[in-house]
Amino acid sequence: DGGITQSPKYLFRKEGQNVTLSCEQNLNHDAMYWYRQDPGQGLRLIYYSQIVNDFQKGDIAEGYSVSREKKESFPLTVTSAQKNPTAFYLCASSRGVLISSYNEQFFGPGTRLTVL
Amino acid sequence: DAKTTQPPSMDCAEGRAANLPCNHSTISGNEYVYWYRQIHSQGPQYIIHGLKNNETNEMASLIITEDRKSSTLILPHATLRDTAVYYCIVRVITSGSARQLTFGSGTQLTVLP
Numbered sequence: 251d252g253g254i255t256q257s258p259k260y261l262f263r264k265e266g267q268n269v270t271l272s273c274e275q276n277l278n279h280d281a282m283y284w285y286r287q288d289p290g291q292g293l294r295l296i297y298y299s300q301i302v303n304d305f306q307k308g309d310i311a312e313g314y315s316v317s318r319e320k321k322e323s324f325p326l327t328v329t330s331a332q333k334n335p336t337a338f339y340l341c342a343s344s345r346g347v348l349i350s351s352y353n354e355q356f357f358g359p360g361t362r363l364t365v366l
Numbered sequence: 367d368a369k370t371t372q373p374p375s376m377d378c379a380e381g382r383a384a385n386l387p388c389n390h391s392t393i394s395g396n397e398y399v400y401w402y403r404q405i406h407s408q409g410p411q412y413i414i415h416g417l418k419n420n421e422t423n424e425m426a427s428l429i430i431t432e433d434r435k436s437s438t439l440i441l442p443h444a445t446l447r448d449t450a451v452y453y454c455i456v457r458v459i460t461s462g463s464a465r466q467l468t469f470g471s472g473t474q475l476t477v478l479p
Binding site: 294 | 402407408409410411412415453467468469470471472
């Protein structure tokens with residue numbers, strides 16, 4: 251079955267540690283996205299990538315880093331510079347670049363990160 | 367992208383139609399209306415989108431007013447599993463651009479037995 255997987259589902263981190271969240275898709279999508287969601291709020295964009303080896307900052311990129319070495323994978327690293335990292339992190343993908351009229355985003359199940 | 371306004375919460379009886387409104391009075395001519403929903407602690411799920419004509423799929427119907435300043439998502443026969451936060455999003459579709467979605471706070475729909 252095609253889809254997006256995120257791992258782990260729950261993640262605990264000590265303050266001051268970097269941690270990497272995994273996101274993999276087998277939908278052959280060009281574009282991938284990382285969002286952050288805080289309790290009772292909507293999603294905010296962290297980073298997005300339209301194509302391999304290219305990515306752009308979203309609205310709240312400070313304290314985060316990404317890489318896009320493969321089409322299928324878009325890992326997110328939460329660094330110690332992120333002051334309030336406890337949140338629900340969602341990865342998404344879409345056909346992206348070449349499709350102009352239909353650009354539905356498919357979301358993964360999310361990773362809940364808690365900093366202790 | 368145009369800003370949207372949705373009521374924070376709504377209730378609906380099981381089996382009845384759920385009508386979720388969205389105001390987007392500053393929408394531009396090249397902006398589409400998208401609807402997503404998010405069941406608690408899961409990733410959002412695409413429901414439907416439209417430009418100016420009414421749209422229907424297996425999940426829902428989307429009614430867009432003639433002036434495009436507002437729209438209504440209709441779930442024709444709501445079930446308990448439709449309890450979720452529903453997001454109305456307005457965005458431009460441009461060729462060659464993977465534009466991100468801007469999610470607001472949405473409407474918490476609770477379907478009551």
